[in-house]
Amino acid sequence: MRCSLPRFVLGIAVGLGALGCLRPSEERARRDEQVGSAEADGVRVEVAGGHAAVRELERDRVLLWAGAPRLSLTFAWDAPPPGEVSVEVLNCMPRAEVVPTPSVPVLESGRDASGRCSFRLGPLAGTALELGIAPPDTAAPSPFRFAVMSDVQEAIVDVQDIYSVMNREPDIDFLLGAGDLTEQGTHEQLQRFERELRSLSIPYYTTLGNHELGQSPSLFQDYFGRGSESFEYRGVRFTLLDSASATLDPIVLDWLDEWLAAGADQAHVVAMHIPPLDPIGVRNGAFANRNEAAKLLRRLAAAGVDLTLYGHIHSYYHFENAGMPAHVSGGGGAIPEKFDDIGRHFLVVDADPATQRLDVSVVRVD
Amino acid sequence: MCGVVSVLSSASVRAQSTSLVPPAMLLGAASARAVDAAASSPGVVPSPPAAAASPPPPPEPRAPSPLPEIAAVFPGFIVHGSGVWLQHRNQTAQRLLLLEGAALLTTFASGFMLFRTGAARDVVGPSALGAVAGVGTFGVSFLANVYAAWAPRDGFGDPLRTLPLLESSAGYLYVYDPQFEHRHFATAQVVGRLLAWRLAANVAVAPGQGNERVELGAGYRVLGPRGPGDAAGSDGSYLEPRVAFSDHRFERDGFSNSVIELALEGRLDVDRYLPDVRGAFFQGEAGYARQAFRYDLPGPNPTEWTSLLLAHVGFGLYLGNRGDRQTGGEVQLYYDHRHDGFAGGLKVNGLGSGPAGHFGILGSYQLTPEWGVRLRTEAGSAYSLGLDAVLRTW
Numbered sequence: 231m232r233c234s235l236p237r238f239v240l241g242i243a244v245g246l247g248a249l250g251c252l253r254p255s256e257e258r259a260r261r262d263e264q265v266g267s268a269e270a271d272g273v274r275v276e277v278a279g280g281h282a283a284v285r286e287l288e289r290d291r292v293l294l295w296a297g298a299p300r301l302s303l304t305f306a307w308d309a310p311p312p313g314e315v316s317v318e319v320l321n322c323m324p325r326a327e328v329v330p331t332p333s334v335p336v337l338e339s340g341r342d343a344s345g346r347c348s349f350r351l352g353p354l355a356g357t358a359l360e361l362g363i364a365p366p367d368t369a370a371p372s373p374f375r376f377a378v379m380s381d382v383q384e385a386i387v388d389v390q391d392i393y394s395v396m397n398r399e400p401d402i403d404f405l406l407g408a409g410d411l412t413e414q415g416t417h418e419q420l421q422r423f424e425r426e427l428r429s430l431s432i433p434y435y436t437t438l439g440n441h442e443l444g445q446s447p448s449l450f451q452d453y454f455g456r457g458s459e460s461f462e463y464r465g466v467r468f469t470l471l472d473s474a475s476a477t478l479d480p481i482v483l484d485w486l487d488e489w490l491a492a493g494a495d496q497a498h499v500v501a502m503h504i505p506p507l508d509p510i511g512v513r514n515g516a517f518a519n520r521n522e523a524a525k526l527l528r529r530l531a532a533a534g535v536d537l538t539l540y541g542h543i544h545s546y547y548h549f550e551n552a553g554m555p556a557h558v559s560g561g562g563g564a565i566p567e568k569f570d571d572i573g574r575h576f577l578v579v580d581a582d583p584a585t586q587r588l589d590v591s592v593v594r595v596d
Numbered sequence: 597m598c599g600v601v602s603v604l605s606s607a608s609v610r611a612q613s614t615s616l617v618p619p620a621m622l623l624g625a626a627s628a629r630a631v632d633a634a635a636s637s638p639g640v641v642p643s644p645p646a647a648a649a650s651p652p653p654p655p656e657p658r659a660p661s662p663l664p665e666i667a668a669v670f671p672g673f674i675v676h677g678s679g680v681w682l683q684h685r686n687q688t689a690q691r692l693l694l695l696e697g698a699a700l701l702t703t704f705a706s707g708f709m710l711f712r713t714g715a716a717r718d719v720v721g722p723s724a725l726g727a728v729a730g731v732g733t734f735g736v737s738f739l740a741n742v743y744a745a746w747a748p749r750d751g752f753g754d755p756l757r758t759l760p761l762l763e764s765s766a767g768y769l770y771v772y773d774p775q776f777e778h779r780h781f782a783t784a785q786v787v788g789r790l791l792a793w794r795l796a797a798n799v800a801v802a803p804g805q806g807n808e809r810v811e812l813g814a815g816y817r818v819l820g821p822r823g824p825g826d827a828a829g830s831d832g833s834y835l836e837p838r839v840a841f842s843d844h845r846f847e848r849d850g851f852s853n854s855v856i857e858l859a860l861e862g863r864l865d866v867d868r869y870l871p872d873v874r875g876a877f878f879q880g881e882a883g884y885a886r887q888a889f890r891y892d893l894p895g896p897n898p899t900e901w902t903s904l905l906l907a908h909v910g911f912g913l914y915l916g917n918r919g920d921r922q923t924g925g926e927v928q929l930y931y932d933h934r935h936d937g938f939a940g941g942l943k944v945n946g947l948g949s950g951p952a953g954h955f956g957i958l959g960s961y962q963l964t965p966e967w968g969v970r971l972r973t974e975a976g977s978a979y980s981l982g983l984d985a986v987l988r989t990w
Contacts, residue, residue: 476949511903519940519977
């Protein structure tokens with residue numbers, strides 16, 4: 231094998247670089263590409279945008295974990311198709327409805343208190359079926375509210391305090407998360423997080439944090455889907471980025487270009503776990519490389535991103551990065567930053583797509 | 597392999613030291629070497645002459661070579677000084693263990709403070725500095741422990757005790773950063789010293805790749821070797837407060853950043869602490885910087901300020917600089933806490949990404965009193981490798 235200059239440099243630096251690598255999140259980015267696609271028993275399911283993790287798939291049944299409020303999925307069966315198909319969606323939006331194309335009778339539709347939607351459709355007319363699953367009237371722009379919460383970690387034991395306050399907040403459509411749901415990202419911890427979430431009346435769409443990287447490979451995507459994704463809701467674009475390794479992988483940056491272009495004429499909210507720059511620079515709870523951070527921020531600002539949301543730092547900070555409003559909110563209960571007089575909290579954002587206003591307020595829990 | 601055999605062989609016959617020598621006497625010993633230096637060529641000092649009286653015979657090693665050398669690595673990684681203890685160098689073993697203990701204590705104290713305060717904004721600077729100092733000291737203590745067991749009695753070289761008036765260099769820097777397209781840089785550096793003062797300019801330009809970095813610095817050598825016109829230093833140890841300004845432009849990527857920094861840089865020759873370990877040094881730095889980002893964006897273009905914690909911990913060896921050859925240099929393995937520059941901070945695939953800086957090796961060697969080479973490689977968010985030709989004017 232010929233030794234290219236990068237490999238030569240790599241060889242020189244091998245001892246120094248043994249502790250780290252240049253693309254620690256590359257594997258997760260490649261796994262992101264697989265989220266939402268599954269094949270089994272002569273059926274193939276594809277969730278557009280990877281907006282849901284396929285938890286279980288049988289010929290006549292699929293179980294999804296929704297990672298976005300509006301889902302579009304397609305089925306393709308080997309002939310002959312089953313008579314009926316059952317679609318169950320965990321972390322489902324309240325009032326979600328299913329719209330099949332081509333038209334198929336909806337035999338059953340409902341959402342239980344834990345946020346699980348169940349739909350049964352049949353008889354199927356062909357070997358392909360496309361389903362839209364979303365609350366009605368959420369494709370067109372209209373004002374709404376969403377919440378933001380991150381960094382629960384070991385405070386999962388008390389997370390119900392936060393959920394009960396959040397449940398009392400009026401008119402919140404969903405909760406957006408910037409990672410660190412668990413301490414180590416183990417199966418048990420991810421399952422516990424999911425169980426606790428059942429008492430929250432709204433779905434939780436989140437990326438992962440560095441605390442989900444305690445297992446290798448990370449299990450997050452198996453449970454909650456993509457680390458990096460982008461979706462539109464009521465005329466506002468939301469982009470979640472996997473910065474759990476204090477960097478964005480170049481693969482994600484390629485996707486980001488498309489998402490920024492898609493959101494150019496909309497209000498655009500970008501959330502990630504580790505902020506590009508820490509407002510307290512000497513701490514550097516931020517990207518490992520400040521030049522990479524500046525390059526990303528410049529790219530977001532040039533594309534007209536309206537709001538940036540971060541976690542990782544267990545406090546609340548409001549500042550500007552590259553001229554964009556930035557909020558660090560790590561108020562889920564994980565080891566709190568002392569002397570900040572904040573405590574557990576979450577954010578509520580009032581979004582008005584018509585004016586592209588995104589007003590952020592802090593709701594204290596303690 | 598030959599080098600390793602040589603090192604082992606030398607280590608096995610090294611002199612032993614078992615007496616406890618107060619630090620003040622260490623400084624005295626260093627001063628005595630400085631007297632020897634007066635007779636030498638500019639900037640170079642011959643090796644200390646053999647003692648007139650026969651030294652007492654060294655105590656027998658507790659284990660034959662290569663067991664001490666192996667023990668320096670393991671269990672030396674856990675118990676620093678294991679190797680030299682087997683060589684029956686009790687004082688060195690005790691002091692290495694003491695250094696390790698201080699490092700661990702500092703690390704745990706800082707870690708405890710970071711953990712208990714949640715890295716609170718008002719205390720994170722000193723706590724993080726303590727953590728870097730603790731972990732860094734553990735690292736250099738381990739390296740000193742290995743070096744002490746492996747290296748020949750007089751090490752591989754001596755420090756310069758007078759610094760050149762002017763040191764100019766030009767070279768090439770290769771940078772591999774998956775986030776940026778720039779790769780190839782032309783570099784130039786000028787460092788001028790007179791008495792205790794130092795002025796430096798450093799530039800790296802990537803022709804046609806839209807990236808350039810300029811740095812200006814100044815320092816005042818409070819202690820240690822200085823430039824022409826001043827007395828020679830007693831050894832390579834020094835203390836130098838410094839200021840610097842750098843401007844790094846990323847034209848292709850639409851932003852630039854500037855850094856103003858203030859730091860205290862220092863070096864301690866290892867034999868001041870471990871009298872029978874010669875030819876090596878501990879390097880350190882602590883400081884604070886303000887960093888400003890400017891973005892190439894339409895409309896109002898605010899400058900955003902942030903801060904940087906500066907910390908550097910290294911362990912190095914002197915090479916050559918003996919007799920009248922006036923040739924030699926040094927090599928240093930270091931950790932630098934910076935997150936700017938070309939290397940940035942280390943990316944770790946796990947829980948700990950973000951706070952860590954980068955590692956590097958810096959080596960320089962004068963082939964003649966005037967001409968030499970310098971090599972630097974760093975590994976953080978990027979890998980870099982630079983090679984310079986160096987011209988010294990005395």
